[in-house]
Amino acid sequence: MAPVAAAAVAPVAELPLAPADAAAVRVPSAPMAWGGPRTGSEPTLSDRVVDYRISAELDAGKHAVSGKERLIWRNRSEGPVGSVYLHLYLNAFRNEGSTFFTERRVLTAHGRSRGVASLKKGEWGGIDLASVKQGDSALKWTFVHPDGGPASDQTVARVDLAQPVPAGGTLTLDIDFLSQLPRVVERTGWWGDFNLVAQWFPKIGVLELAGERGATAPRWNVHEFHFNSEFYADFGRFDVSLTVPSDYTVGAVGELQGTARSSGGKTTYRYVQGDVHDFAWVAAKGYRSLDGHWQGPGSPPVAVRVLYPPEYAGSAAPQLKASTDALTYFSDTLGPYPYRTLTVVVPPYNAEEAGGMEYPTFFTTEGYARVEPGTLNQYMSDFVTIHEFGHGYFYGILASNEFEEPMLDEGLNEYWDQRMLRARRQGIVLATPLLKTLGFAPELEGFAMERAGAQLSQPADPLGQNAWNRLSSSSYGTVYSRTATMMHDLEERLGKASLERAFKAYYARWKFRHPSVADLRAVLEEVSGQPREVDRLFEQYVYGTAHIDDRLAGIDVEEVLPVAGKGGVAEDSQSLAKRIAAQREAWRKAHPNAKPDEGPFPWRSTVTVMRAGAPAPQLLRVNFSDGHHQDVRWDDERRWARFSFTGPSKAVSAELDPERKAYLDADKLNDSRTVRADGSASRRWSADAAALLQTFYTLLETL
Template structure:
């Protein structure tokens, strides 16, 4: 097969990845499944032809010795009692919050997040942003709210709630970020116990929480203290459409009271279960976490398993989803081992998987400590798309990127969603190399990182990756920049500097900052120390400065060497022209680097017989000239033939023939797709 044919095949594969990447999104997996075939009856015996098998043991990587905290430093701990009324869709709660001033500064106030008030009416901060896309775009059938009736500080002997602000600072229409003044300063290290009582009225399912008929996903349901930083600042913010959460670690002890016919799943381990008067009280406890959520439904089916390390797995799912539940359990079993080896062993004793029923898709695709929600139709595995596996692995990965490394998801969402998307793709590729996104008939497939690359290229000039969730102009920008572009940046570093170096860097980062709250500089520092300053600079420019790069072949020329002409020696007594050993070819290749990112790249010089000569360019400078001499005619040049630089803006200008022809511009890309796809499918 000629080199030109090989280049055409590579372009065809890239185009196929574009289409597959745009189609295989989590949104499709989690969308409402109206108009689909009816769900099948529960299977009597589940058979699965493609069960995930845990990876075989290997040598322990050197970075696994990175020091790692065994426990969190508890700052905000909650002991709560929650009584669910499934007819009113309300939770009545009471209990205590034990808070320690972990900062260096005396505090005269605390901040409470009442995030369920985001769904109170059409004028809240969240509801005003509905048109911006992403999740939660549907109209609410039922609104939701949280009403606090008690916040008593024992050590201060004061009821605080009547003195609390009534709304979010500067926003009288929003009640999700509430300042509570204190009667005196709470000194650094001092502990306060708050007695609290509240009622939470759930909305119809939207953006991670709510109810649908008798199904309940109860999240963001209790008054939650904002995160206090070491310098005394409170990291408080209202509920934004794209923003997720940020909180201090603590210990949770939550008793959930629900009707006895309801199956309940929650954060943590089940400590005690008591049946009384047709209701069941279940006590769940968990140390070293920073949130708590639970679900309750009277139609859940349940399947359990235990990993080799003794982690109890529990999957709650709708009737007819037996095969899906098996896939999700096996995905979690694989993920715990893979992520544990890469990012530090999972420290908790349980994982609960919740697959919401049809009509409650907005509750899916979310993470909480020791509990994840998935999504998708029962028939999804039959399509060849690995959406079920992908969403399960993605949400499990958040046990590290958000759970164990508790970054500020509001200020820098790329630190959790972006790194987790990279981890998802890396783990999916480890399990299904080359077809981790889509498995096609005949052994063909699409790798998940290819889909990330396509989404990232569409928005690369729109905005910076490293910014607050509140700063993104649209859901498309948020999703593609935070998720896909961050993953593509890391995948490019892996292609250029080696996947083992990137795995080592992220592995050191997750171990070093376990149970801590690092920011971008901590991540960049680990990249610099592990991979090198060039990699750190490239990543910094890529995430903070809308960094981009486009390598292109500008010129390829080649001509046969002729008898040398000119005057040789003394002009008055010229000598004969030197005799050439061979009458070969000479040529020139000119390549360019456009943009602000710098990566070293390989360049293949292609001869007329299909043979190649590879040269290396450090990528520095805006142009690079390669002189060629050889026995065979130079007919083409290909930059980055193995596509290591996934951030390359336009892969279609990476090759050019001697006559100046390339695979086409972006305008021609759609036009040549059919031919390239056919060529890809028919190629040996």
Template sequence: MIKICSRRKILVITIVSCILTLSVIGAKLRVIETVQTVLQGEKLEKSNRMNVYNIAADFDPVERIITAKEKITYRNDENISFNALYFHLYPNAFKHEDTTPFEKNEMEHAYPKGFEPGYIDIHSIQENGEALNYVVMGIGESILKVHLNKSLEPGKKIDLNIDFSVKVPPSCGRFGYGENTINIANWYPILSVFDWKGWNLDPYYAIGDPFYSDVANYRVEILMPQEYILAYSGDCIKKESIEGKIRWTIEGEKIRDFAMIASDKFKMVDGEIDGIKIHSYYFDGQFGDLALDTAKDSIKIFSNLYGKYPYKQFSVVASDFFIGGMEYPNLVFIDQSLYKEENKQILEYVIAHEAAHQWWYGIVGNDEVNEPWLDEALTEYSTLLYYEKKYNAETRDEIYKNLILRYYNAYIEGKNLKEYHVCRSINKFEDSQEYQVLVYYRGAMFIKDLRKQLGDELFFQAMKVYFDKYKYKNANTEDFIHVCEKVANRDLRGSFKQWLRYEKE
């Protein structure tokens, strides 16, 4: 995700009116401890079979309620038995003002017409027609614990059926509606990740991208009013007219999440690059084409640098989203206010940044709560590479000097900061400004230095190996170090420690 505030927009345009750029606003955070279960022993070898989500949903445009049935097929790839499974219920973060994923100074932008709750209600959970007990728990009632009637043994799979409904709030963020769009993201029960720490049960933090998920296969059928156009993760394989509505059937293979944006006001312009369909959804204005061209160039550049974009489509969507930009598989949310003459340079930067997240988060995943530097630093530096490859190295260097180094140095000097602990959990940062400067700026500075240490040939070889080895998986800092050291045939841990204060656990 990339955040842009109005005052920073003005400053950025002033600084870089001649070099096509913008200022990147990092994440802020709310400090809440993570609930975890300790894992003993080693994992089983991972199956090639993906977990599967089948969702049939119906959207009521008057009440703005989604009623849905979800079937999840889950395979236990661990070496221990499970008596319960855990899911995130992110919509419940919107149930009360004090748990909404916004800071206080953002509330008037997030809820321009005042706060109203959003939430998810679980109606029933079954396995093979037999009811299962469950409990909604955790901070903000954001975790669903499903008790199994019998243990799920290693290597075995289970099918769960969950009936639920979702109330969409009047919120201009990832999940909510505004004047033009209905943003439907992080909206269904999604399985928590079980890793060496156990079940990862972090709440929906106010800032950053507090999400951590496994790649899965999706099939979603959703009934929408016929006047609505839908942008989505995955590929639409069928549209049917049913009783005055349109049923969209969408399939997404090997994607990390599933999101949608609906509007009855969308305009569209389409293109193609290397066989990949590129879609630009926008409203009145002249910058739908700019968004399309930026997306096409981004997909081509990053495919050449890291590895081919493996999906059939990529959509850039203007939306009621005050934050700036947000990535989901095959789909990015873009603040509609950027589609203006005075903001078009920012628009290009945000789209390039979110496109880079398709590689670093989407295809190669990581724990965005406990190791947020990994995808954000790679994405921030990748955005500089977009300008280098599309324009020239001079443009890239000007952007780096004015928008990363300048703000980094000002913060470090102002704070007289001596500690540069980048590689840590988001609830360990002092505040949002420290998070921004260290995770985004110093993280990108480190990747820049790593490129200098290795040289272009080895650096880009390492990035390609890292992408290829961990695509459709979750990686961590140790994995990244191992790839870089293997390709470079040298010890790099001192550099990771110096720049990130990384220590192997």
């Protein structure tokens, strides 16, 4: 019998990695990107790509988590895949040679950091892969550096497979790992008996296809864990069992299944959640909980739980209320909240850097011993909670790429948070309880605060730039404030109702699909019907570093007097002067109660405006001596313009943006002028300063 020839094996092409400079996508995604829009008729909320089944146990004394993970991944591409990439985020905290700490040293020298703690011996963390298997085959892995980071970085591992995954096929990996939590420095870690377990398990990268977020061919999107960046992952299902000491309180992403099982001083909890792209949890000793419920149109019943330490018991009820209020606002203005749980974690004293982090159905916030109504700490408590909840939409459900386009999460979320606070009529009360008692409680409107921190005069980086390739951490910080300010002005230009329709369409079209900035731009253009305004701001701010600085350059007023010559007969200047004087005298007799600047001749008022930055639509308002005003639009490419007004009264002042709608204008102090000097503003500021000093000295006398 003749031997049978072996079947030819198709060669496996090496798939490229998304480049380190990937950012600010300009080409909208294909209509069927990520499986197309989710209509609600599908069996699952997302087109699930990955399934994680993890069993993990916390060694509370060592703050270490041993885990067994079964990862099932679906190859969406039309060709075989021979290698996959795993994020090992926790290795950012392995040593100072990681990309994270290398960038931290440079960027914080030119800006700020949310965490400044230095890790000592015994406080570092990381993930150790004990084994990675495909079936019975033990696989090898190597650390790679997609963004050109230091060779000592170990946050991305390439795993070469024993058998390629065919087009449309699935891969199953069995992974044993040990995660050592760092002492809390940023985002994750332990402090005392508190353990925030985040970025803790091997997570597969995203295989993007042509027509998705600017990709022109299949590619792996798997960036290193940078100092200024967060996350990006495929949607899927998590089934996670957590074993902890029985006297620890546990909270996690998703729904607790059944009753926890206890044995030998340990308790095991099982959490399951589909249609999310990350999993985090907390295990803490001595924690308490406050439970609530929420229900909204189109949403399932939501169980809301606040977990808090005893020292911050005063935060529990305010955090619960802010969370349920946010559920209502975001569901009403974007789309229904699709999950059944929401867990809010208040970190303990000395673990503040663990606060302000977001995961699907789970976030950490800030703690206060007491939240005093009408003070700054109430605003901060509410704002942080609303902000972290809002990530559940922009980072969670919309699932933008926080590495490459942070403005789609941090920026849009900051904008929507401020809209919610504006709707609540909740400004920033710049007062402590003591100052409030003394009657000094000034209030700042939220978008005014965003504008103040937006670096509008000299932005160093475009908003659409990726998270880590920025001048400084402060420049990265403007992703929040400058995006919020830009969107505020876009709302003013498009109209509130038009912009709200556009954002509802953006959510409906791109939920569970990973949009790009080009996809956001396309929806705003289409739904608003005003592509010129959308394009102008995107080109200036998302793709560029423009600034706006329009100013009132001058007001010139002259009386329009008769010219020499009467009835075609020559007239000398002396005769003209007599004729003018006679007309004035006759007019005064006829108008005995006229004001000094009123008379028989009209006034010509000429207002000059100039711009030192990008063109922007402006409203110019000119106020006249008789009390009326005239408005004119300045919306063209001219660097300067003059507007003349002729009438019975003369201009006394003029102002650009009189209704204070253009927050992107870098200098609002040069937007107005008066014909005569007016010291009322400086007198007002002097009076306020004097009053503040007087209050301060009075306080000193009482001590």
